[in-house]
Amino acid sequence: MRFIDHVAACNDHDASRFVPFTIGGVTVGRIRPLFAELLKPWPAVFSVTDHFVALNCRETGLIERSAQVAGVLEQLIALGELSPFHGERYAAAPQGGASPLLLIDRAMAPLFGIRAYGQHVNGYVRSPDGLKMWVSRRAHDRQHYPGRLDNLAAGGLPYGISLNENLAKECWEEAGIPGHLARQAVPVGAVSYHMDTEKGFKHDTLYCYDLELPEDFIPECMDGEVQSFYLWPIEEVRDVVKNSSEFKLNCNLVIIDFLIRHGYIGPDDETYLALLTALHPAMPPLEPPTG
Known part of the structure; x- marks a missing residue:
């Protein structure tokens, strides 16, 4: 060794197995298509295509947007599709340390591929x-x-x-x-x-x-x-x-x-x-x- x-x-990463996760046209993560499929029943929050997943909610504030996304994830947890929340939140932001665009529970961060x-x-x-x-x-x-x-x-x-x-x-x-x-x-x-x-x-x-x-x-x-x-x-x-x-x-x-x-x-x-x-x-x- x-x-x-x-x-x-x-x-060990294969980028071809992921699609971009975008907020306001800015890529902040990457998502597996299988997880993207789970988000399709909430078109008011997520726009899901074969090529990308975009945050689609109309809320403009960080806390309000984050609450809407958390609400979707809570429903997926209740359905047994996801593991429970960790309790700490990570920030989804563009490259370079800009202001966060979304807060996501730590347990969900790999699902969205955020930094x-x-x-x-x-x-x-x-x-x-x-x-x-x-x-x-x-x-x-x-x-x-x-x-x-x-x-x-x-x-x-x-x-x-x-x-x-x-x-x-x-x-x-x-x-x-x-x-x-x-x-x-x-x-x-x-x-x-x-x-x-x-x-x-x-x-x-x-x-x-x-x-x-x-x-x-x-x-x-x-x-x-x-x-x-x-x-x-x-x-x-x-x-x-x-x-x-x-x-x-x-x-x-x-x-x-x-x-x-x-x-x-x-x-x-x-x-x-x-x-x-x-x-x-x-x-x-x-x-x-x-x-």
Whole structure:
């Protein structure tokens, strides 16, 4: 196995199997035709053709539009077509971080293929024995990736909360990192990926943070997501990423980015230049909407 194999696994996407999801003529996501079929009974809200799905409701306000879409999805949940809401909302927006055009429950984001954001923290320690990294093991009762290795703290970025507030919340809930330490996390960039899933399309961007922790800090999970923590030499973390699938899939990308920036993956690696590009891939294009 090579580092690039993990990146390729996160970018397994066939654009030909999707149609654009548009709002006001602007593409904000991509939808599988099977899901588009489920939306046809609500023509006042969605315009569905063989080539695109467009938001068709007359509401002009963000909250009103979002409520109409949520109403359709609630009916599909009641019919047993969709899984229940998660409870957090993500914003559907054009490329480039413009103002949101629609708010969609987190559980529904892959169905609409909207861009989602997360925050991942590389917690590390400079010890007399060298650089070490804290990694966590997810609880076995987690819905996604049970029992797999994870970053010290990570989570999605819902609508309506700032990056700093969400980072502090995730640091506390997942690893018991107090606010004064969480505020020392340094934003160091982002990684992105495009992946087909059973539900739809994940278009994710993960903001990456490096957080140097004191040697006497011991993480403690506060919300039940993590069952154990390990403080490993960075060389061991590197070898586990390279030679196994132990880590939650997207965490490999965050750690690979850390290893590159700190010199633990260098130009002598045959995939070094490919990695630099692959961690920031261009979005595979869709056929333009017609009709």
